[in-house]
Amino acid sequence: MRSLKPEFCRAGPCYASRVSHAPSLRNQGPPRHTLLVRVTHWITVVSFVALLITGVEILISHPRFYWGEVGNSGTPPLFRIPIPSSRATVPTGYGYVLPDQNGWSRYLHFEAAWALVLTGIVYVISGLWSRHFRKNLFPDPADRTWSAFRSVIAKHLRLAPPDETASRAYNVLQRVTYLLVIFVLFPLVIWTGLAMSPGFNAAVPWAVNCLGGRQSARTLHFFVSISLVLFLVIHVAMIFLSGFTTRMREMITGLAAASQERTIEDRT
Amino acid sequence: MSKISRRQFVTAGLAATAGVSSLAVAASVAKRYGFVPPDSGGIYGPGETLTYATQRLFARHSLAREFPRSMISKVPFANAISPLNDAFKRLQAGAFADWRLSIDGMVARPASYSLADLRSFPVRSQITEVVCEEGWSYVAEWTGTPLFDVLKASGLLPQARYLVYFSIDPDWWESIDMADAQHPQTLLAWAMNDGDLPVAFGGPLRLRVPRQLGYKSVKFVNRLMVTDSLKGFLSALDPKSPNFGYAWYAGI
Numbered sequence: 422m423r424s425l426k427p428e429f430c431r432a433g434p435c436y437a438s439r440v441s442h443a444p445s446l447r448n449q450g451p452p453r454h455t456l457l458v459r460v461t462h463w464i465t466v467v468s469f470v471a472l473l474i475t476g477v478e479i480l481i482s483h484p485r486f487y488w489g490e491v492g493n494s495g496t497p498p499l500f501r502i503p504i505p506s507s508r509a510t511v512p513t514g515y516g517y518v519l520p521d522q523n524g525w526s527r528y529l530h531f532e533a534a535w536a537l538v539l540t541g542i543v544y545v546i547s548g549l550w551s552r553h554f555r556k557n558l559f560p561d562p563a564d565r566t567w568s569a570f571r572s573v574i575a576k577h578l579r580l581a582p583p584d585e586t587a588s589r590a591y592n593v594l595q596r597v598t599y600l601l602v603i604f605v606l607f608p609l610v611i612w613t614g615l616a617m618s619p620g621f622n623a624a625v626p627w628a629v630n631c632l633g634g635r636q637s638a639r640t641l642h643f644f645v646s647i648s649l650v651l652f653l654v655i656h657v658a659m660i661f662l663s664g665f666t667t668r669m670r671e672m673i674t675g676l677a678a679a680s681q682e683r684t685i686e687d688r689t
Numbered sequence: 690m691s692k693i694s695r696r697q698f699v700t701a702g703l704a705a706t707a708g709v710s711s712l713a714v715a716a717s718v719a720k721r722y723g724f725v726p727p728d729s730g731g732i733y734g735p736g737e738t739l740t741y742a743t744q745r746l747f748a749r750h751s752l753a754r755e756f757p758r759s760m761i762s763k764v765p766f767a768n769a770i771s772p773l774n775d776a777f778k779r780l781q782a783g784a785f786a787d788w789r790l791s792i793d794g795m796v797a798r799p800a801s802y803s804l805a806d807l808r809s810f811p812v813r814s815q816i817t818e819v820v821c822e823e824g825w826s827y828v829a830e831w832t833g834t835p836l837f838d839v840l841k842a843s844g845l846l847p848q849a850r851y852l853v854y855f856s857i858d859p860d861w862w863e864s865i866d867m868a869d870a871q872h873p874q875t876l877l878a879w880a881m882n883d884g885d886l887p888v889a890f891g892g893p894l895r896l897r898v899p900r901q902l903g904y905k906s907v908k909f910v911n912r913l914m915v916t917d918s919l920k921g922f923l924s925a926l927d928p929k930s931p932n933f934g935y936a937w938y939a940g941i
Contacts, residue, residue, distance in 0.1 A: 483824035490756070491818065493766035493825035508823055510769050523822060524934025525733075531941060532736025619820050620940025623900045624748035635818065635826055 452675030459672055461544040464536060471533035476646060478526035481519055482507045490634030538611060558600055564593040602652050606645055613642035727919045728937040741938045749868050753899035756816045762827035767889035777857050785893040794915035797844030804879055804893055810834040815874060817899040831897050833878035837871050848917045854896050855912040863907045864919055865898060874899050902939035
């Protein structure tokens with residue numbers, strides 16, 4: 422065993438590091454989630470929660486929504502949210518005004534947005550590079566049918582416990598949902614958010630014009646955010662239903678449960 | 690865990706050194722070329738710096754959207770203002786004939802203009818949107834004197850970096866960088882929608898900065914000050930400012 426000592430590394434390929442990959446030494450497969458997926462996941466969680474809280478804070482300074490380019494307290498809203506406002510100029514029907522928290526809320530909203538966007542760029546590039554999306558998220562050809570969808574939905578409705586493969590790999594409903602969140606909802610929420618920035622709109626006017634105007638962008642930003650919150654609620658509920666401790670351990674340490682040592686990457 | 694080989698250790702060390710030093714270089718270049726906003730300190734500094742640097746790097750000269758006449762809001766919204774002080778009321782009683790706009794600081798020729806003097810400069814009209822950070826907006830036609838022409842007439846000194854502009858309300862001022870101060874759409878507006886600028890909208894004189902949120906468009910402007918430092922004037926540093934707690938750069 423002397424040959425494993427690091428001194429021998431001088432002579433060429435490092436023996437010690439080569440041996441450490443030998444399967445007999447440690448029965449530890451690749452992680453259920455790669456380090457990059459775990460780190461980007463948790464940065465996204467923190468950013469999203471910050472964006473959600475500050476987004477609500479900003480919203481209560483004008484809980485009315487419009488369609489088109491312009492809208493204000495003097496014009497009819499598309500709809501309004503029946504909550505009090507942090508501004509006395511907004512007709513809410515409530516006899517009081519909430520404290521103004523927009524200063525720090527806006528600072529944090531945009532800083533968290535930067536964290537989310539930069540993390541998202543790293544995640545998407547690495548996911549394409551490592552074929553993570555193709556291997557783990559893009560539905561298998563056999564699953565790209567309505568009957569595959571129906572069977573997964575039926576299983577959920579029957580509250581059937583997940584079988585061995587189902588707990589290791591994502592089913593078609595999960596895959597489509599994750600792809601929708603990553604490639605549709607997040608890009609949309611970033612786009613509609615940017616379309617409210619006067620500086621960005623000066624630089625890229627079509628980005629707001631093609632949405633129907635600034636107030637349309639704001640209304641869409643609200644609905645896409647609601648969709649993301651809906652995803653979050655279901656996502657967290659499913660984690661509780663499918664085993665909170667196991668799922669959390671997988672996303673924090675990467676280690677799969679003892680009974681399912683294979684990574685989801687191994688499935689294909 | 691596999692042991693880290695010497696080669697990996699050296700590579701990681703070199704990469705880390707290169708990373709840290711390129712960050713340091715980037716930071717000093719950013720400061721040198723004005724990509725760091727004055728409120729870059731504190732926990733929100735990184736986000737603010739990224740926003741400001743990105744827009745100044747890629748969109749320094751972009752123009753705010755201008756709209757057709759048909760899109761002028763029938764109901765523009767005049768946001769609430771603090772009660773007007775006695776000095777304002779006296780000038781208002783005289784139909785603002787004695788309203789003065791002074792310009793001082795880092796200019797070769799400090800000056801003071803009446804509204805009539807300002808009207809003798811080239812006039813610009815533009816139909817732009819007022820966008821409030823609260824979420825609402827309206828479109829109006831603004832007519833006035835481009836700030837750029839007033840700055841040029843006074844002779845900006847080369848060390849000028851910021852413009853601080855004051856309202857007649859002593860607790861109200863704001864500041865912008867030279868990219869926005871010298872921007873063709875930054876307007877000392879004295880008319881709105883074919884009439885004099887109403888008091889509720891900032892009359893007799895409002896500095897319209899259409900590439901930033903409404904709170905940077907200060908109403909009742911009577912003083913411009915050109916400076917190389919915002920120490921003592923930056924809203925985020927001075928709790929007396931109406932903007933206390935709000936981002937300095939409002940182009941988002």
